[in-house]
Amino acid sequence: MRTTPAVLMVALAFTAFPVAAAPETITGTVSLSPELKGKVLQTDAVYILARATQGARIPIAVFRKQVKDLPLEFVLDDSMSMQPQVKISSFDHVVIAARISKSGGAVTRPGDYEGVSAPVKPGTKGLNIVIDTQILSSSNRAQSI
Numbered sequence: 001m002r003t004t005p006a007v008l009m010v011a012l013a014f015t016a017f018p019v020a021a022a023p024e025t026i027t028g029t030v031s032l033s034p035e036l037k038g039k040v041l042q043t044d045a046v047y048i049l050a051r052a053t054q055g056a057r058i059p060i061a062v063f064r065k066q067v068k069d070l071p072l073e074f075v076l077d078d079s080m081s082m083q084p085q086v087k088i089s090s091f092d093h094v095v096i097a098a099r100i101s102k103s104g105g106a107v108t109r110p111g112d113y114e115g116v117s118a119p120v121k122p123g124t125k126g127l128n129i130v131i132d133t134q135i136l137s138s139s140n141r142a143q144s145i
Helices: 005-016
Strands: 025-032 045-052 059-066 072-077 094-101 113-116 127-131 133-135 142-144
Touching (some): 025 045
Antiparallel strands (some): 045 059, 094 113, 113 127, 113 133, 133 142
16 A cells, blocks of 8 residues: 555554543532522523632633523533633632523622632532522622522
């Protein structure tokens, strides 16, 4: 069998350059506590986000849905980073939060509801987050419902 120069070039490209690893993903399910069903609107915004376990509470990665989409399966990965230089895979551990924003805005406000994971490693699969806690003040103190 004769090998053409084009086939050799393709083979060389695949062996000379390593394939980039897939971004670290964190997957799971977000659901709403049954006690909250009458306290939220189907059109209320739901934010699912990753935050560093220490330091600023600024989200590393985030996406938005609505209460009507709950329960929902989620995937957070490096492609969802809010800043290109700050990625989920850059951290040893992150916290995943799911928050219902009564105002619709991204900033946490009193009256919002949330559920938060324990610190998890990038690559964690199958998290189960239940939104069951009300934000009581702007200092983000929360109370379980």
